[in-house]
Amino acid sequence: MTDTQTLLDNRLPSLATLFLQRVAETPDREAFRYPVPPASGQGPDEWTPLTWQQTADRVFAMAAGLMALGVRPEERVAIASNTRIEWVLADLGVLCAGAATTTVYPSTNADETAFILSDSGSRVLIAEDAAQLAKARAKRAELPELAHVVVIEGADAVPAEGDPDGWVLSLTELEKRGLALLDERPDAVRDQVAALRADQLATLIYTSGTTGRPKGVRLPHDAWSYMAVSIGNINLLDEDDLQYLWLPLAHVFGKVLTAGQIYVGHSTAVDGRIDKIIENLPVVRPTYMCAVPRIFEKVYNGVAAKAREGGAAKYKVFQWAAGVAREYARVSQDNFRRTGTASVPLGLRTKHALADKLVYAKLREAFGGRLRAAVSGSASLAPEIGYFFAGAGINILEGYGMTESSAASFLNPENYRTGTVGKALPGLEVRIADDGEILLRGPGIMQGYHGQPEKTEEVLEPDGWLHTGDIGELSPDGYLRITDRKKDLIKTSGGKYVAPAEVEGRFKAVCPYVSNILVHGADRNYCTALIALDEPSILAWAGENGLAGRTYAEVVASPQVGELIEGYVQELNSGLQRWQTIKKFRLLPRDLDVEHGELTPSLKLKRPVVEREYRHLIEEMYAGTRET
Template sequence: MSDTQTLIENRPPSVAHLLLERVAATPEAEAYRYPVPAASGEGPDDWKALSWAQAAERVDAIAAGLIDLGLLPEDRVALASATRIEWILADLGIMCAGAATTTVYPQTNAEESAFILADSGSRVLIADNVEQLVKAREQRANLPDLKHVVLFDTKGVEPAADDPEGWVLSLADLEARGAAHLEKNPDAVKQRIDAIRSDHLATIIYTSGTTGRPKGVRLPHDNWSYMAKAIAAVGLLSSEDVQYLWLPLAHVFGKVLTSGQIELGHVTAVDGRVDKIIENLPVVQPTYMAAVPRIFEKVYNGVVAKARAGGNAKYKIFQWSAEVAREYARTSQDNFRRTGVASVPFGLGAKHKVADKLVYAKLREAFGGRLRAAVSGSVALAPEIGYFFAGAGIHILEGYGLTESSAASFVNPGEAYRTGTVGKPLPGTEVRIADDGEILLRSPGIMEGYHGLPEKTAEVLEADGWFHTGDIGELSPDGYLRITDRKKDLFKTSGGKYVAPTEVEGQFKGVCPYVSNILVLGADRNFCSALIALDEAAITGWAEENGLGGKSYAEVVAAPATVALIEGYVKQLNEGLQRWQTIKKFKLLPRDLDVEHGELTPSLKLKRPVVEREYKDLIEEMYAGAREA
């Protein structure tokens, strides 16, 4: 048996056990960093640190507090909060109490939040602030199982006459109860951890639901324990790393990062404020971070806009440097694949050195100057953007997984990564491609099933453990996976040709530096069309230089000059497509798509049916009286 197999097969029953091991091994080592706003409310945040021993003390208090509230093993505790240090401590406290976390995005509306809490049978809600409390109060009649609401931040909370006694607590109150409970029964938490079995429920994560009601994915303790060991076995990270964690922890991608960190023992800097990412990177100086493609797209669009604003000469230098970066990345990756050495010809290497001084070094500094690798997941990253960053020395390792597979099933292997693929399976994960191209997975990370939905579970999970992902993909002879589309998103034109819309959409994002979101259409139609939303910051900068300064976003996208600009990029896209894939018509949307309007999931995936319903008139306008092109 290999060392990797031993590591994975000898895993403990839960992450709670892993936490005990980590605290025993490195009690004084730094575990977490988190920002505390300056007392004056102005100036930079003050970053505080928690050692593993300090973190464990708070986790024990939270776990004991929950036990004191009457929580039994596998009882559900909902967690509705933005990403912050308290989220992690609360989640670990829930697990160490033997209970199970139900994750809820803080931006979820009151009705859907109530559905998740009721469907999961959550008995306690641990939440960010008064906003979440208001939702719970609104829906209390629909939440008979909910006995307590615990708040991280009690600012603005007023007593309500109809609140049951003790219904609202602060996190400090819960920890104080826990401390008192531990004085009477010092082994209370350890006893709960000792009783956890690998098949006990640890987490229910509700799929963000691109269509219909979300389904609760039941993930037992063994899923997270396996993930922690498999992430360590890949060898990408070590105890010396510093991770910057801003992803939503209600999403499986953010959540799995907390398990891997406990196994490895590295530092994690936690701050979920997306508007603080650019400010935080030079302060945190991470060696590793995970993100969704939209973040890299926004950075890329911002770099392009800044170069264009610097005048024609600067923009030409940037364009040249960007092409050198892509050529350098493609060549070095191809050579590494063939020879095991990431070499490039002398001339290309010389050009790359010049471009590095002019452009790439500044870009790396913006990421904190120490970033070894960034993992991208959730949706596909446009290869042209991936090659640009790779050539600039910011190595984006695409990975792949689903909520139903505890997030991480594939990841690109360090130096041997291949842009445009999601890499190789994690140790312990099996993969096969079905006859229709669907990716099937089997591993210790696969869910137990959908909560209360045995029929839905049976649709995707075979008796022998193979899970149907719903994604279409291709495996290279040496095991690298390329995702081509979602099975349900593939469509056939009226001419009988299949189109993978996400592939076309990804190519457009690599061509057009002004796009934010694009939806390619054409099911049962005689040609493909697209709805395009532009990146507000990028297009506003262009507008200033082109006689449209001072106009609103809606006015800018409606201007003939803007339509002509995007038409040029659409033509450029079409040059690289098969005839039946080409975009014959497009419409620019009057505003960008967003989570608040329900067009994107909280992990920034496109909700296609929602967008198609909302912009039905624009779609019909493109196809009105259309003939085969």
Template sequence: MSDTQTMIENRPPSVATLFIDRVAATPDAEAYRYPVPAADSRGADEWKSLSWAQAAERVYAIGAGLISLGVQPEERIALAASTRVEWILVDLGVMCAGAATTTIYPSTNAEESAFILSDSESRVLIAEDAGQLAKARERRAELPNLAHVVVIDAEGAGPAEGDPEGWVLTLADLEARGAEHLAKNPAAITERVDAITPEQLATLIYTSGTTGRPKGVRLPHDNWSYMAKATVSTGLITEDDVQYLWLPLAHVFGKVLTSGQIEVGHVTAVDGRVDKIIENLPVVQPTYMAAVPRIFEKVYNGVAAKARAGGGAKYKIFQWAAEVAREYAKVSQDNFRRTGTASVPFALGAKHKVADALVFAKIREAFGGRLRACVSGSAALAPDIGFFFAGAGIHILEGYGLTETSAASFVNPGEAYRTGTVGKPLPGTEVRIADDGEIMLRGPGLMQGYQGLPEKTAEVLEADGWFHTGDIGELSVDGYLRITDRKKDLIKTSSGKYIAPAEVEGQFKAVCPFVSNILVHGADRNFCSALIALDEPTILAWAAENGMEGKSYADVVASSRTVELIDGYVKTLNEGLQRWQTIKKFRLLPRDLDIEHGEVTPSLKLKRPVVERAYKNLIEDMYAGSREA
């Protein structure tokens, strides 16, 4: 048996056990960094740190506080907060109490929040602020199981008339209760952690889904213990790393990143404010971070827009450098695959050196200057964007997994990564491709099932443990997986041709530096069309240079000049597509797609049915007068 197999098979029953072991091993080492916003909005945030021992003091107090409220093992504690250090401390406190965390995005409306609280039978809600408290209070009559709401930011979040006595507490109150409980029962936490079994429920994450009510995915403690050991066994993270964590922790991708960190003990800088990413990177200077493709697309578009704003010569240099980056990445990856050495011909290396000095070094500096790798997941990254960053020295390792598989089932293996694939399965995870191309998975990362939905569970989880992912993919001879599309998203035109819309959409994002979101439509139609939303800052900057300064986004996208601009990129896209894949018509949307309108999920995945319903009139307009065959 290999060392990796031994490590995975001898994993402890829970991450709570791993946390206790980590605190004992490196109590004084830095665990977390977090920002304290400056009093003056123009001032810089102050970053503070917690050692593992300091984090443990708070974690154990939170866990003991929950025990003092009568919380029992596996009872659900809901957590509605943005990504911040308290989210991690609370989640660990819940696990150390033997209870289970139900995650809720802070952007979730009151109705859906109430559904999740009710369906999960959550006993306690940890709410970020007065706004999250107000949602629970509005629906309190529907939530008989909700005994307490604990508020992290206490300002304006006190008890109100009609609240049951003791219904609202602050996080400081909870920690004080916990400290008092531990003073009387010093073994309260260790007794709960020692009693945790691998099958015991640890996390209940509700899928944001594209249709209908979200389903609660039941993930036991063993899933996270496996994830901690398996992700670390890949060698992608070490004790010397600094992770920048901004992804939503309510999402399974964000959650899995906390488990591996505890296993190796590196530093994690936590700040979920997406508008602070560019500002934070040079301060945090991470060695690795995870992101969703939309972030890399925005960075790429931003770099292109900045070059364009610098004048024709600068933009030509950028375009040349981008092609050099892509060629360099493709050649070096191909050579590594064949020979084990990422070598390139002398002439290409010389061009790359010049492009590095002119363009790439500045991009790396913007990422903090120490970035060893980025992990991308949640959706497909357009290969041309991946190759651009690879050539620029920002190595994006795509991975793959679902909420139902605890986020990480595949990841690209470090130096041997291949852009356009999601890498190889984690140790202990099995994969097979069904006759219809569907990816099937089996292993320790799989969910127990959907909360209260045995029929839905049986639809995707077979008796012998194989899970139907709903994704279509191809495996290379040496085990690299390429995702081609969601099974249910495949388009069949009226002429019987199958099209993977995500593939076409990804190619357009690599071609057009102005796009934010694109939806390709064509099911049962005689040609493909597209709804295109543009990136507001980028297109407004272009508009200002082209005689439309001061105009609104809606006015700019309605302009014939903007339509002509995007039409040029659509024609470029079509040149690289099969005839039946080409986009014959498109419409520019009057605003970008967003979470608030329910058009994208919190992890920025497109909700196709929602978008198609919302813009049905534009779709029908594109097909008006066409002869459907």
């Protein structure tokens, strides 16, 4: 059997080349399935399959259509759409046309959308619907290079007064133009793919960023080819797997999943509607899925809230089962690390078996009953949440990467360790700098920031080492633990360092009502916290505790909820060092969200934004104290 390093050394130059190889090898196997609403408008969605050959037919039509519009190699084609099958097909079409995909979150406002389209020099925008078309139309005068807008929802592809001729067309029309070109030149797309170079620009992903304007990260074809081969050779997936893909494909985490899929050849169910996840999982019954920590936190809080609604006895059973799950996971992982076998004592096995019948089995069924692995990335998962799911039989494999490293750099193997992000993927070099910063070097590292050489020089050394900005520790056998963002470390006025993410993660495991928390304390003499609660969970509690009928803002402002959360803060503090403890906190009048700019589209906290918006609450918590 060929070893991984040999495969990496001899990898094909592009993901497009790998795609053609996949189609040739397994043309009739299912590649994707996607939901189609019933014609009557009533009842559940019908999941429609696409074979690899059917996928290639549409991809070729789109690629040729872009070529017919005059798109040339490395020219940018932007996609502004929610996750759906057309996003995947369009992205592959762009790659097969030799062009480069620019990603735009559909939630991005018109000004920032225009900035990304302008900064990238995008020639074509593939827009999901009328709302995305309207953003480009409103800023068309600022976008002289944008020659066409292709609208996925055909009914929305309506030209308006003032639009240049042919500026707006439907995705169906694009494919028709492509088929016409292929009638004349049947090998046009294959020839374009054959001409691709490994160092040619494939993707321009704009980091949502927690501060300032987004930066365009330049990722070449070779980065995705490397990702495909490395992910495909760590024994995580096989061709019989079924992935459930809901992550935003404008984010690098969602994008990298298609690379691994093409190499392995498994099928993916695509539906980006977040409100459909709970409904879809028992229908799709995936064996594998990826998510951000907030999803697992919401599931955990939801299960806890449901148990609480069942009465005191049922909630007590849940709490007992959660404790057993965490103990079982810790003991089995510790024993495997020491002895190579994940054994647990008989007494714990007996308790675990009972808890499985009462709690865990129902939880696994909610995920479809076949989930073999779930990968968590984009931010750190609270270890207590990870241990709970691990003990319940849902293996959450934490991973780590950045847009600048093509998403996947570290991933926990089958014998994973909760609280770490696993081992480096094959072909990636890693070292820890003197100040604890994680440095990476390998084929997945970006070429640089688009049009910003000074910004590139700040993070990318001439010899290829990328400064991640994250602080971490490597175990002797190569497991990486992320402790915090370098810029987010808090130094109190007493000279003590605090990692806010660690404290925040612990609180999420302790308090089942929390949605988001921000720990503050830089240059202060103690730490404080801004806490946003999960609306469904806290309103359910309110209904059972004499506060029914009140709004979220009224509930969180009540003395009863203040006392409730105070208890959880004290529980958190009991496990912290003195200088880490939360001396004061304030409950926010609403949850943090993407729409208000407080979270990135991948649900990361924008600390400067939140601290600026709630500066009055922060100052209130330090009022009357003398800073030292």
